[in-house]
Amino acid sequence: MKSTSSNPLTFQELILRLQAFWAERGCVLQQPYDTEVGAGTMAPETFLRVLGPQPYKVAYVQPSRRPADGRYGENPNRLFKHMQLQVILKPPPENVQELYLESLGAIGIDLRQHDIKFEEDNWEAPTLSAWGVGWQVMLDGLEITQFTYFQQCGGIDLLPICAELTYGLERIAAFLQDVDSIYDIVWARDSETGKAVKYGDVRLADELQFSVYNFELADVEKTWKHFELCEAECRRLLESYAGLAGDKGNTDGFAREKSRFPLLAAYDLCLKCSHAFNILDARGAISVTERVGVIARVRALAVGIAKAWVDQQRTGPDERSTQAEPASEKKIKKEALSSVGS
Amino acid sequence: MPDFLLEIGCEEIPARMIDAASQELRERVGALLVRERLGGDAITTFETPRRLSILASGIASTQEDVSEQVTGPSAHVAYKDGQPTQAAHAFAKKAGVDVSQLERVSTPKGEYLVAKVTRKGRSAAEILADSLPKEIATIYWPKNMYWRKPNERFVRPVRWLVAMLDGQTIPLEFDGIPAGSQSRGHRILTDVAVNISRAGSAYVDALRSAKVLGRAEREQQIRKALDAATRTIPGAQWREDRSLLETVVNLTEFPSAILGAFDSQFLALPEEVLVTVMRDHQKYFAIQDANGKLLPHFLAVLNTDSDPQGLIRHGNERVLRARFNDARFFWETDQKKSLLERLESLKHVTFQKDLGSYYEKTQRVQRLCSWLNEQLKQRGIIVRPGVVHKAACLAKTDLTTELVKEFTELQGIVGGLYARVQQLDTTLPEATRLAIADAIYDHYKPESTDDSVPRSLEGAVLSIGDKADTIAGMFALGLVPSGSKDPFALRRQANGIVKVIAEKKLPLHLRELMQDARTGYHKSQAEKKFVDDRKYLESIETFFRERLDFYLRDVCGYAYDVVKAVLGADSDDVVDALARAEAVKRVLHMPEFQAIGAACKRMRNILRQAEEKGNAPAVSAEPLPDSAQEEKNLFTYLQQSGANVEDYRKRKEYLPALQLLATAREPVDKFFDKVMVMVEDQRVRANRLALLRMLLKEFSTIADFSEIVTEGKS
Numbered sequence A: 001m002k003s004t005s006s007n008p009l010t011f012q013e014l015i016l017r018l019q020a021f022w023a024e025r026g027c028v029l030q031q032p033y034d035t036e037v038g039a040g041t042m043a044p045e046t047f048l049r050v051l052g053p054q055p056y057k058v059a060y061v062q063p064s065r066r067p068a069d070g071r072y073g074e075n076p077n078r079l080f081k082h083m084q085l086q087v088i089l090k091p092p093p094e095n096v097q098e099l100y101l102e103s104l105g106a107i108g109i110d111l112r113q114h115d116i117k118f119e120e121d122n123w124e125a126p127t128l129s130a131w132g133v134g135w136q137v138m139l140d141g142l143e144i145t146q147f148t149y150f151q152q153c154g155g156i157d158l159l160p161i162c163a164e165l166t167y168g169l170e171r172i173a174a175f176l177q178d179v180d181s182i183y184d185i186v187w188a189r190d191s192e193t194g195k196a197v198k199y200g201d202v203r204l205a206d207e208l209q210f211s212v213y214n215f216e217l218a219d220v221e222k223t224w225k226h227f228e229l230c231e232a233e234c235r236r237l238l239e240s241y242a243g244l245a246g247d248k249g250n251t252d253g254f255a256r257e258k259s260r261f262p263l264l265a266a267y268d269l270c271l272k273c274s275h276a277f278n279i280l281d282a283r284g285a286i287s288v289t290e291r292v293g294v295i296a297r298v299r300a301l302a303v304g305i306a307k308a309w310v311d312q313q314r315t316g317p318d319e320r321s322t323q324a325e326p327a328s329e330k331k332i333k334k335e336a337l338s339s340v341g342s
Numbered sequence B: 001m002p003d004f005l006l007e008i009g010c011e012e013i014p015a016r017m018i019d020a021a022s023q024e025l026r027e028r029v030g031a032l033l034v035r036e037r038l039g040g041d042a043i044t045t046f047e048t049p050r051r052l053s054i055l056a057s058g059i060a061s062t063q064e065d066v067s068e069q070v071t072g073p074s075a076h077v078a079y080k081d082g083q084p085t086q087a088a089h090a091f092a093k094k095a096g097v098d099v100s101q102l103e104r105v106s107t108p109k110g111e112y113l114v115a116k117v118t119r120k121g122r123s124a125a126e127i128l129a130d131s132l133p134k135e136i137a138t139i140y141w142p143k144n145m146y147w148r149k150p151n152e153r154f155v156r157p158v159r160w161l162v163a164m165l166d167g168q169t170i171p172l173e174f175d176g177i178p179a180g181s182q183s184r185g186h187r188i189l190t191d192v193a194v195n196i197s198r199a200g201s202a203y204v205d206a207l208r209s210a211k212v213l214g215r216a217e218r219e220q221q222i223r224k225a226l227d228a229a230t231r232t233i234p235g236a237q238w239r240e241d242r243s244l245l246e247t248v249v250n251l252t253e254f255p256s257a258i259l260g261a262f263d264s265q266f267l268a269l270p271e272e273v274l275v276t277v278m279r280d281h282q283k284y285f286a287i288q289d290a291n292g293k294l295l296p297h298f299l300a301v302l303n304t305d306s307d308p309q310g311l312i313r314h315g316n317e318r319v320l321r322a323r324f325n326d327a328r329f330f331w332e333t334d335q336k337k338s339l340l341e342r343l344e345s346l347k348h349v350t351f352q353k354d355l356g357s358y359y360e361k362t363q364r365v366q367r368l369c370s371w372l373n374e375q376l377k378q379r380g381i382i383v384r385p386g387v388v389h390k391a392a393c394l395a396k397t398d399l400t401t402e403l404v405k406e407f408t409e410l411q412g413i414v415g416g417l418y419a420r421v422q423q424l425d426t427t428l429p430e431a432t433r434l435a436i437a438d439a440i441y442d443h444y445k446p447e448s449t450d451d452s453v454p455r456s457l458e459g460a461v462l463s464i465g466d467k468a469d470t471i472a473g474m475f476a477l478g479l480v481p482s483g484s485k486d487p488f489a490l491r492r493q494a495n496g497i498v499k500v501i502a503e504k505k506l507p508l509h510l511r512e513l514m515q516d517a518r519t520g521y522h523k524s525q526a527e528k529k530f531v532d533d534r535k536y537l538e539s540i541e542t543f544f545r546e547r548l549d550f551y552l553r554d555v556c557g558y559a560y561d562v563v564k565a566v567l568g569a570d571s572d573d574v575v576d577a578l579a580r581a582e583a584v585k586r587v588l589h590m591p592e593f594q595a596i597g598a599a600c601k602r603m604r605n606i607l608r609q610a611e612e613k614g615n616a617p618a619v620s621a622e623p624l625p626d627s628a629q630e631e632k633n634l635f636t637y638l639q640q641s642g643a644n645v646e647d648y649r650k651r652k653e654y655l656p657a658l659q660l661l662a663t664a665r666e667p668v669d670k671f672f673d674k675v676m677v678m679v680e681d682q683r684v685r686a687n688r689l690a691l692l693r694m695l696l697k698e699f700s701t702i703a704d705f706s707e708i709v710t711e712g713k714s
Helices: A011-024 A096-106 A169-177 A199-217 A220-246 A252-259 A263-282 A288-315 A326-331 B015-035 B086-095 B124-137 B201-209 B215-231 B242-249 B264-268 B271-281 B311-334 B339-348 B358-378 B385-394 B402-406 B413-421 B430-442 B457-476 B490-503 B510-519 B525-529 B533-555 B560-569 B574-587 B591-612 B629-650 B654-662 B665-674 B682-700
Strands: A056-065 A081-090 A116-120 A123-125 A130-139 A142-153 A163-168 A186-189 A196-198 B004-010 B043-048 B051-056 B066-074 B103-107 B110-119 B158-165 B182-184 B193-195 B256-261 B284-288 B294-302 B350-352
Touching: A011 A056, A011 A081, A011 A096, A011 A169, A011 A186, A081 A169, A081 A199, A096 A116, A096 A142, A096 A163, A116 B015, A142 A169, A142 B311, A163 A169, A186 A199, A196 A199, A199 A263, A220 A252, A220 A263, A220 A288, A252 A288, A263 A288, B004 B124, B004 B182, B015 B043, B015 B051, B015 B124, B015 B242, B043 B201, B043 B215, B051 B201, B066 B086, B086 B110, B124 B158, B158 B182, B182 B201, B193 B201, B215 B242, B215 B256, B215 B294, B256 B311, B264 B294, B271 B284, B271 B294, B271 B311, B271 B413, B294 B311, B311 B402, B339 B358, B339 B385, B339 B413, B350 B358, B358 B385, B358 B457, B358 B510, B385 B413, B385 B430, B385 B457, B402 B413, B413 B430, B430 B457, B457 B490, B457 B510, B457 B525, B457 B533, B490 B533, B490 B574, B510 B533, B533 B560, B533 B574, B560 B574, B574 B654, B591 B654, B591 B665, B591 B682, B629 B654, B629 B665, B629 B682
Parallel strands: none
Antiparallel strands: A056 A081, A081 A163, A116 A130, A123 A130, A130 A142, A142 A163, A186 A196, B004 B051, B004 B158, B043 B051, B066 B110, B103 B110, B182 B193, B256 B294, B284 B294
16 A cells, blocks of 8 residues: 555655745745755745745745764665755745645645644744744654744744744655655656656765764864854954944945845854854764853854844845735635634 | 633644643633623533633623612712702712712711612623633733734634624624634534534534534544554553543544554564654554553554545554664664763763763762762661662763663663663673663652652662752752742652652651752852852752652642641651651541640740740749649649650650650640739749740640641541
């Protein structure tokens, strides 16, 4: 007895279907962020976009690196780098849960044939000073999605809040294809020859080599140096932004200075620090007494950037046009019960 | 008398919070109905993950009118020459009546005008629409959120509301959502709106047809489904698990169950690991054979009606297989490094940010355990010091294993299991090695008041040492639990210490134990942040007294006043307090002790009042030539029986000691009947006060009898 369908989606079809689903519902399709992150949440498309009043809807795949989770490609369920499909809906529509369930239909899961549960799971990221409440979505006993209503990010209360849907792509693909090892997932199938390319073919070397590097060969001293350089540069930027904010009157020229200030670059540096910290941690190079302190240093950068970012969005003429699109809003099938009248 | 219905429709409420919130909502609505004089007979609740509902019958459609008498100005101001003045007119206008309807009443202060005013009762719908939103908003949630405006908080977004009196909608609104008569059914099994025709049983019926069941019905349906699925395996039974059952009841709206299987080769893994994976991670029930041995099957509770194609079973089996494979992988990986080799890595595991690493904790606990061994040895209890020492050394090393990192709830247990299979030390005899393993395995026990204590004395010592070290460090840092704040579960750990001491009958003194535990931090980094010793000991004593109080009352079931009396005498020695509580409980029914309790209260009051007036008792009491006969008798009694009571007491034979004390009733009663204590003569008075003080002290060594509740005691 096989899973839902006799012809299950390949890994890349799964991604394409989910992207198409959310694109049709008004999401901007972003591409994976090109700096190492530990989770889709850390990409600026989430961390920075959730701040401030601007509505935004975005979906993107984010390869997420967690050096300590590496297993040299030997464990069938664990990866150093896994893929998340991240959806941010800001503000969350009233029927956000129903939309999510519909997206499962789009990847071939007939919910009538399965057991779905929303089980409490609250999320917290101390390095980002971010947290939210929500659920892990369980499909036949498998956690397939993290569903979170963000409440705070970078230490700032969010208004409006957003819903974050994080699909665990490898898990879902393994479920759909009914395979026991992630490495056996069919990534792509050549439509002419029918030949399958497996997840292992694409990524196994990646897993092995990065496990060796992160656990055995990463130079602790140089990684520390890397951390410190990025931290210093990030702080320098934050200090000069603070100088702008503290200075003079609110002239046009001053506003322009502020709005072109590279806070996005500062955030990249913060992400670099976070990744260096993860490598040092995997390497066992961070002592008990240091650990809390280092996390606090990364958090200080993230919180500083979030504050500055909100300030920058308020001051500068906002060149990023991110208006909600009423036309696409209408396309969303209104859930029959979403407005209950008396 | 209409029926009332309120349904708060919500996104999935965390299972652990549903029951308490539902109960609170019921109490709130009940109190509201009473406060607003709206009657209401039976109030029942209906709760699922997606709704909290209240049903009540016999609601008054409107409040009864209330007539009140309002007092106005005095008559001589209100009337001049028999005519109403401006004051009378103003009062009549304010009260809403005609001047001619005003009446006069006589009061001690003279004659006053009154008006009889009728306040119209408001309609139930109006009151409920006004008040219910406030009640809903104030429900307590351990963690809540906002989704629209920051000041609108609930556990998860509220998506619909139903509020009705019979068939009529109550026009209320909560967080922007107007109440109506439309509910929603099961998420997957139905996809239509559920129209509620009227409040009352029609609501429950409508939901049942929409595949939504009430709590009790769900539990029943789950039990039946579990039984039915288990019956397919001859002789098998599912393992009853109350908290798991409550969880799955509150994770489902329309439950069913499936029986799944796993490869029997996984049974080679320890049962503890398999059960933890199934119960804590997958919320599955384990199945055992008639001898209690685990079978390679599991039961999963679903939130849907069936699994006709077996897809759900297949999926769950797949997940469990992966989990078990992981566990096996971790188990095998962990064996590459022995517990002994892991000791060093504890330097990298934080115990608490100010208290340093687990390596440092290990050293402290070893020291504290040696002290405990010594204390017990001096009091005639022999603990194998080598076993305790080695077990304490290895107890925390499993924190560095993959298995514990994955299944944190197995800490201690995994250490014990590994110690059992590993060669700890080639020179150790097998029995010693197993004793060490058992002590490690048990050292987190008891994890709750229902949990058992460590099996061996060595395990008990380690359990006490480990917990005392944690409590000492936290209290020294000033991190004392308060109210619902107890992030390090210090109360549970202290309850554990009390329970282990009590059940193992260990002659230990809490004060000494906690003083020595504090000594373990001597000259550590953390000490700079510590509160001073006096403050430390004070907070520790209060804390442990509360824990002992809890143990005697809630665990052993002793009455409130017995416990208060017993702990009033002393709360340092757990075993002794238990023995005293038992003795006091047995003699309490004797009329003598009812009288002695009253006498003790009287003595205490007299002594207190004397002290307040500056009347000091004599240094010691002695029979004076001019003493009353009753006074001399009491003195003689004290001298004769006092020594005997003391002998019993020293041998901890509290029952005979108390029985002997009971004979004091007669001389005491007679003394109070005939003798006046607070006489003019300073010498006589001081002597009598001294006598009372001696007597009170005599009575109070076993229990403070002035705490005994005398009235209405059977």
